[in-house]
Amino acid sequence: MAEKLKSLKNMSVMIPLLLIMVVLILIGRDAAIAAGGPYLNSAHGNTSYGVDRVGLYTPTDFGYPMGHCAHCHEQHASICGSEPPPASGSPTAYLIFASGTSQANSFCFRCHRSSTDQQGGMPAQYNYSRMAGGDTTITCPDDIKESFKFVDTAGVPQSNCSSSVGSSHFLVDIKTFLQSKWGWGATVNPCSACHNPHRAKRDPHDTTSGRTDGSGNLIVSAVSRPSAHADLTTWELWGDSAGERMSDYTTDYQAPYRKGFTDKYEPDGSTIYQDGRNLADYVSLCTDCHNSSNTIFSTVLGRNLKTIDWATEVHGNGNADTYITVDAPYTAGSGALGYVLSCLDCHEPHGSPNAFLIREEVNGEAVGVGTITTFSTTDWHLLCDRCHKDDYELTTSCQEDHYYNIHHSTTYGGDPYYTSGSCNSCHGGSGGGSDGCSADRTKKVCTDCHFHGSTHSGHTTF
Amino acid sequence: MKKLFFNITLAILIVAIPYTLQAKVGGLCCNCHTMHNSQGGDPMARGDTGWGGTGGSTDPRPQLLIATCLGCHSSTGGSAVETMADGSKIPIVYNTGGYPDPPLAGGNFYYVSVAGGSDDRKGHNIFSDNSDTLTEAPGLSEFPDTCSGQTDSCHLNLDRPTQYGFSELLPGIKACESCHLHPEHHANDHVHLQGGKVDSYDKGWYRFLLPHGGFANANVDGVEGFEDGDWEHSSGAGDHNEYKGSVVSGSYGFTGLGNTMTAYCTGCHPEFHNVQGALSSPFKRHPSDIVIQNSGEYANAFGAAGSGTGAYDPDFPVARSTVPVSPSSTVTLGSDMVMCLSCHRAHGSQYDSILRWDYKNTDLATAFSGCNKCHTTKN
Secondary structure, eight states: OOOHHHHHHHHHHHHHHHHHHHHHHHHHOOOHHOOOOOOSSSSSOOOOTTTTTTGGGGOOOOOOTTTTTTGTTTHHHHHHHTTOSSSSSSSGGGGGOOOOOOOTTGGGTTTSSOOOOOOTTOOOOOOHHHHHHHHHTTTTTOHHHHHHHTTTSSSSSBTTTTTTOOOOOOOOHHHHHHHHHHOTTOOOOGGGGGGTTTTOOOOOSSSSSBOOOTTSOOOOOOOOOOOGGSSSSGGOOOSSSSSSSHHOOOOOOOOOOOOOOOOOTTTTTTSSOSSSTTSSSSSHHHHTSSSSSSSOOEETTEEOOOOOOOSSSSSTSSSOOOOOOOOOSOOSSSSGGGGGOOOGGGGGGSEEESGGOOOOOHHHHHHEEEEEEETTTTGGHHHHHTOOOOHHOOOOSTTOOOOOHHHOOGGTOOOSSSSSTOOOHOOSSOOOOSSSSTTOSSOOOOGGGOOTTTTEEEOOOO | HHHHHHHHHHHHHHHHHHHHHHHHOOOOOOTBSSSSOOOOOOOOOOOOSBTOOOSSSSOOOOGSSOOHHHHHHHESEEEEEEEOTTTTTTEEEEEEESOOOOBBBBBGGGGGGGTOOOOOGBOOOOOOSSOOOOOOOOTTTTOSSBTTBBBSSSSSTTTSSOOOOOOTTOOOOOOOGGGOOOOTTTOOOTTTTEEEESSSSSTSGGGOOOOOOHHHTTTOOOOOOEOOOOTSSSOOOOOOOOEOOOOOSSOOOHHHSSSSSHHTTTTTTTTTHHHOOOOOOSSSSOSSEEOOOOGGGGGGGGGGSSSSSEEOOOTTTOSSSOSSSSSSSSEEEOOOEOOOOBBSSSSBBSGGGGGOOOOTOOOOOHHHTTTTGGTTTOO
């Protein structure tokens, strides 16, 4: 009986405690829910590093806390009866404090530049080769505006970050395309093709700051899809949820190495996850525009962009006819047939010191600055070689930066449709048939046959 | 027959006269007026001070009034409503001892007064004894022609008379009368404390908000609205003022916008509507008198949750294209409008820009709480 009473007494203490715990948990849950919505959880709405315009602090401190709407939007094109710096002269669409959508003066560049309007300055914003690729030797560009400075306002490459042959997404063309494709308004800022300023989150590209969940899945993203932009107010981030990651796009993704490592992978240096679960599905994002049906004129190139059908290209969902030799972490042999790449495995999203936004670091090693100069340069091997073994890598008696073995040797999965004895049809000279990997025939340029949308004799060659 | 006619006439008068009297300001004449400003040798004028206070001039006043506007509509007490001996109620818009809780719909001038710290950002500054931050009304600097074609504000400050003539109503007008241009306390509007729809000069227009154009326009121009019986001292979803709005691209004033509250505000702040952009996004200024859409994030405005109908919140009022005869407890998305008073109090508030909520709170969830009534994903 005494035990029973003691038990009841314990229960009389425990039950209220349990109830209190339940209430506290519920309160905590509600507090968490109320803690912030999409904007307050965004980079711009962050109270530690969000928007914080200099002009609202000096010469007058208007008292708006960091992350506040007023740092970008002036409700009545003025504050306290006058316009704080920078004074732009007239009210601007979306109530923003300055106008500008061009390559040189996009509104976003007011803060995302070196001479920033952000109080205390902006932290360095490096390119994808450094952030995801891990190449810490890259120090330029270190802000977003600089990434777009590889071409001038006319779309002509200009000297920037030690390169005069660089490339950038040309904002005027993007704006034109957005308007023609989806009917975006005349005042649209082309940066918003891929970024929702009210939702975009900072992506630290590391494994320590909560960019992934407990299973390694990406839960932060800076990008949103232009095709989903129809309703601005419900325009979600892309990549931070199930169905939006590279591992959802394909089961055949293999993350490239990070610079200088063979046990750390893009995009965050994980030593565990390599299947794209920690990477946004950039293929779906990019192919909203760069697909097989859209015609996109490039002022920079002076022509329409080549179309991309990632469903069939062999770097995409299509399979090569035969396996070829590849560099780690990609697996050589027949297993190499099915890899599906992310666009950002080779391309910078904003701008690059190379042509065609080719990254200066790919799969753990440098491609170089200003090395890919034109479509027809012989130096494309610097990119291709990051994943495809050249002759020297396969046999040291062969030549570097040549791909005889891949193309002609059945040992390494050589292309079957080249007819023996007809070397001269591609490499000049006469006849052929007995040449090997050390032959001094004229080397073909990679892009003679391999580029987005390329085919040869009915075969997909890219 | 003559006797019957007399009795019928008398009955009609008996029935009609009290209603006629009640349809104006209530209470005894001597609550507000004095015939000779003298009783037993002492002045009857109360002195230009709030209820509960002392001092101030007891000189005779125009219209035989015993006090100025603020003399009647301010108080040293904490309530936003004063009750007179005969039960008549007086709305208090300036509590000298602190901001009242609750305030009336227009807010309270406390914080802009010397007693409240002379914070010029927290009220329309009707006081002459405090500091001035602004040199003219915001929303006018780029706008050269609102007052007799002059480039300056009609008032350099509301505590000073208008600089320009323009109409018989304006010369010498200042302070409260800068907006309540012709206080028609005896207008034929509605029963004291019961509220009603006011849509004509005969009814005094809404809260005596008449045009600057003078009496010639007074029958046409003025603010329409439903006047809550206790000035929203008590309020709820079905207990509040109602405001008229009208979707017009550009323009300002009654001529441009009709009998709306926004039209009235743009008399001094014309750019805030005239240069706000088109009728849909992108706007160049936060729009006023623009329909709150029943789509996107706005489909959840005022708790509508996609139903198209939200709950009316008197702390964040909306405008209707037609003023209802009684307060509506709902916000109809797709037709009701955001307007100046959706965000701002008319008289004063605890917050900068006379806002209805603490837009500068360091807790951004609090700072955006007003915005989030409509911008439901900007939280």
